[in-house]
Amino acid sequence: MPRLLPYLLLLPATAFLCVFFLYPFVLVAMESVTREGSYSLDNFQRMVSHWKFGTAMRNTLLLAAVVVPVQLALSLAMASVVTKLSTGRSTLLYIFAIPLGISDLAAGLIWLAIFEQTGFLNSALYGLGVIEQPVLFLSYQNPMVIFAAIALAEIWRATAIMMVILVAGMGLIPKEYGEAAEVFGATAWQRFRKVTLPMLKPSLQTALILRVILAFEVFAVVIALGGTNFPVLMEETFQWQFTLQDRGVAAAYAMVILGISVAFTILILRLLHVPKGARV
Amino acid sequence: MAEIRIKNVAKQFGAFTALHSVDMTIRDREFMVLLGASGCGKTTLLRIIAGLETPSQGEVWIGDRRVDKLPPRERGIAMVFQNYAVFPHLTVFENIAFGLRMAKLPQSEVDRRVKRTAELMHIEQLLKRYSGQLSGGQRQRVAVARALAMEPDVILMDEPLSNLDALLRLEMRAELKGVLAESKTTTIYVTHDQVEAMSLADRISVMNGGYIVQSADPVEVYRNPAARFVGSFIGNPPMNFLPATRAGTNQWTVAGRVVPGPNAPRDRIEFAIRPEDMRLGEDGIPATVRVVEPLGAHTLVTTDVDGSMLRALVDSDLSVAPGDHLSLVPQPDRVRWFDPETMEAVR
Structure with a gap:
């Protein structure tokens, strides 16, 4: 009996996931390949042939390609600093973690308050005499500004989650390794590159997978700052489901997002694979 | 020439004084053992010599250079750590080569030195393995090989045998003595094990409460303790x-x-x-x-x-x-x- 007990205890959660996650997931997957009662790839065809698909795909990938590396660099830098601190460490962690407590829509709205025509940025620039009248930063004529604003909001909002994971990971690396590297001639940068970074791989994996998946699912921040001027995959899913009332194509979009997420997860797992025996 | 001179070195951690004004000279090629119970300051002194700890006062000289303000890598030292600190993400070869790569030695020289030290430590068949695939004793050998490969003026050892089981410790002790005598480096070896100290040292510095109580050759320390503490600490059973x-x-x-x-x-x-x-x-x-x-x-x-x-x-x-x-x-x-x-x- 004690051998079965753990499984028994896990049963409710497993059942819950099966009923409320796996089952609907299968339904969506089925829906994406069903059109008017029969199996077909019609939904995918419709999705791809729509003019917004290419833009949404490009925007999503571009956003992830810009945001995630910046966040990776920032979170590594922040985690390195936090790890070195002897006092005030938790205080700093709490401050860094504040954006984590804010919903993504609220985060989008905060940055909208900065960038919109009557926002802080315009008031500040106007007050300083840099501009003569408020500028419409987030217009469809300035896609680069929209992109930059969204990227900035995303970086501000979600860097801390990576940092928290990396701080925990760095805490697991015994101090002796850094000291050994120091004695054997490594500079601070070499210690970081040759010792900390390789030994941080498991945490980097977790942090990157989490961030990359969330980057492909970016939605509320984009809606708040770009509206429909900056289509992304998740937004298109929403549009097809609710505005265009075509559940089949929405399901196809969902499957595409899933596919990209899985592909990148596998890629990250492969790239940051730690061979057996080389683990800490 | 790698004579080590420690002049008036002290270390405070907050209100705690780990090391009271220590003066000592370790001669070129001498095997010096710092012996004492845990908390006596021996590891602190070793780490100050290594540059992993800054002294609160005093000077450290290696050869004719004052090193206490220099980073560890500029001191011409190598170190063997208590928990070996063999990098888990590198193979045995790359572990031994680590310091040589940092020093940007040509590949042929790296190969030569890794091969030589691996043979010396009898680990040449392990060069492709990762530390996770090694036993404690093998890791210890890698750690020593890594230090020897640097061909340093000074090797610092922080309780290098304390994590090995009794039999292995005996074996490694004899081997270390032979290898280090041959390498002709100055060695400072920290231990709390008096038998290890007696068997390895040219000279033992017995430490207690942040002071060096006696520095003398092993037999002198055993026969003529300079202080009651030395007599009560060395010898099993003690004096x-x-x-x-x-x-x-x-x-x-x-x-x-x-x-x-x-x-x-x-x-x-x-x-x-x-x-x-x-x-x-x-x-x-x-x-x-x-x-x-x-x-x-x-x-x-x-x-x-x-x-x-x-x-x-x-x-x-x-x-x-x-x-x-x-x-x-x-x-x-x-x-x-x-x-x-x-x-x-x-x-």
């Missing part, structure tokens, strides 16, 4: 101490017997004798046997002398039992005396 009261000029009463002793400016001093330096005979110290522990070659007898404990190593042929009365005669030239106030030896 015996019995109270002595003045009986006349250079005469002291110990356990009811008058024995010749030093001319100390006190009325009460301490008589000290090692357990193996007593034999059974007439007119000795009267002792009542409490515990008898056969150790094979000898039998350790713990006795009571007027309320003080006295341990003696006697021949294992002798049959003694608790409650027996023995007469233990100290070998006169092995008797030592200590001042109970200053805790230092009286000669």
